[in-house]
Amino acid sequence: MATLHVLSHSPFSDSRLSSCLRLLGANDGLLLSGDAVYALQPGSAQLRALEMMPDSIGLFALDEDLTARGISAAQRAQVVDYPGFVELSCRFDKVNSWL
């Protein structure tokens, strides 16, 4: 049962992203929202870690949070809006938000 993991904390001041990366299943997805989109910052170790994920793991980022922060999504990430977020939560079997 594939899980969509949702993060919203900055990976530079919080351990949720690294904890999450260790627990990802082969068909899970990862949606970055809020400050978690800083993980896509070019040149960061966090982006390198995300780029090392197997291709089977979907990487998504919420468009408004990228735009607000002036971050352009890396090629690896698929940008979604709210309808896209809803669609993802239907596509995956469950949603695990790291509160």
Added chain:
Amino acid sequence: MKFAIALFSAPHAPSSRRALRFAQAALAGGHEIVRLFFYQEGVHSASSNVVTPQDELDISGEWRDFVREQRLDGVVCIAAALRRGVLNAEESQRYDRPAANLDDPWALSGLGQLHEAAQVADRLVCFGGP
């Protein structure tokens, strides 16, 4: 699909707005929201006493309008709410407090409502943190 949406953050947290936009998108996409359940700091997102400066987004007001207009089942966890001073008229009388800050359309109830919603829904989606 049937969604149960749980909110764990106060109205000034970006995740409270994110939950609201998600809920609106879910309904716009033809999905159903079986219940909204507000827990932990989420109880503040239902407070009717939040006063937002005029040029800022009033998220607790938007939540209230959304729940009313869409006739949703908006439940605020009673234990979490009492602990944080979010009371309806009945509770403010019961505990002899000077004011109530929770009103229609919100209902105070227990954690069983979260579990029941999770059982009925196809998806439980939680929002909280920043």
Added chain:
Amino acid sequence: MRKSLLIISRQAPWSGPGAREALDIALAGGAFDLPIGMLFLDDGVFQLTAAQQPKTLQQKDLSANLQALPMFGVESLYASARSLQERGLAENPLTLAAEPLDDAALAALIDRYDQVITL
């Protein structure tokens, strides 16, 4: 079929009501006879250490409340072996019979449950 719910508790015990409120979700689910699991991850494993004296902080004893989990029918209890190891707790006795699982086993655990709440 009742849906199973895994509660992942990541909060240290005395950093606010977070740990207690995560436990309350598990206990409420147990009271309704739902299939509930609880996983202690990251700082959440600090909830399981012995010799805590929360009275000095004028707090109720969370350890004692955790003992209620099996009584409420919540017997699927797990802890991250890595989180324990990182915090120097791998060899310490835990106050709750939580099964230590490595990362791969945790991924499989999350996969098994219908729903997850991570607090």
